[in-house]
Amino acid sequence: MTAEGTTASSPEELVVSVEQANALIDLIGIREGHNALSSVIPVSGLISAGLGDSNGLVGDVEAILGPARTVDSRLAIRVVSPRPSIGVRNVRIWPSQPRSVVMRAEDDGVHFTQVDFCDVPHILAEESLLAPGPTIHDGPPSISVNFVQAVRDVDLERAQSALIDVAAQGPSESHFSQDCWHKRWCVVLCVREERTRDRWKDAGHVECFVTDHMHAQIHAPIDPRALALMRERNAPTLDAPPRTALWGFLMELLAK
Known part of the structure; x- marks a missing residue:
């Protein structure tokens, strides 16, 4: 309706x-x-x-x-990308058995849909852009705090500028640099939220940097204050574990 x-x-x-x-x-x-x-x-x-x-x-x-009214946990997924075909996507999942609720923001409005609980893992992987593909991590071992913060602020212009600064520090012919320069990247943030007495509280997250050549994990705190403190220390690390491992991390958010 x-x-x-x-x-x-x-x-x-x-x-x-x-x-x-x-x-x-x-x-x-x-x-x-x-x-x-x-x-x-x-x-x-x-x-x-x-x-x-x-x-x-x-x-x-x-x-x-x-x-959705019976659960004490939910998943919030945000995808941010300069690709016109992706842009900014927001998805929420309220997992419950036997039926779950999924919310997707589309061009014609926000869709709330009921699905079978057994379909939730597939939906979680699909919305997190996790699919079989190559893993060529020829980029840096870390990503800048400025980039992570810009993405979370959904400021694509600032995020692209910060990413170019990172790419400029490595070989221009690398897959990482080329994907950055040509805006072939996305960041996926999946957060598990748990109900407390008076609010929903973050209870774990998985954040990934996705290009045509890899699906890498960004290790950065979700708290903006903790993220800001990283500017004074080490930048968020960036590694590319097997995609099966990333799948496991996402399933852990679902199963906690």
Whole structure:
């Protein structure tokens, strides 16, 4: 169904605006009966859109998003790339059995979909751009803090400039340098978030630098203050373990 509630594209899919999606994310993160529920609903615009009432979610919306309200952990995935075909992607997964909820930001709105739990590992790998391919790590053993911070700020111009500075320190004919110069790169950040009493807390992450020739792991803290401190010490390391190992790291986030 769409945000207006007039068209059913699928009994297991909901398409809403970004603003409505943010309100729904807040709402499904609130336990039933919690005092915050009464404050979120009136100001969220969900009632006027037919997505909720004073008691919470309604009808098909509750049926689609219901599994997400039962979990105490979720995964947030962001892909940032200068490639026009990729750009910036945001995905969330609420894994639960037997049905899970996946959120994807698309051109026509934000899609919430119900999937079988057994499909979640495949979706996690696909959204993290993890697939069979070559591993030619002929670049530096580290990446600059400025690049990592720019990517997390979704500032592609600043990220590209910082990456060129890194590439300029090595041979220009290397696969790493060529992929950097020609903007054939992506950064994928997958964060596990766990519910605490009053908020969702980061509980582990995997961050990867992906090019046409490698899928490397960036070892950098998620806390921006801790990341800033790295400027005074060592830059975040960059290594390219076997892709099966990266798959294992992602599955660990899912299985914690």
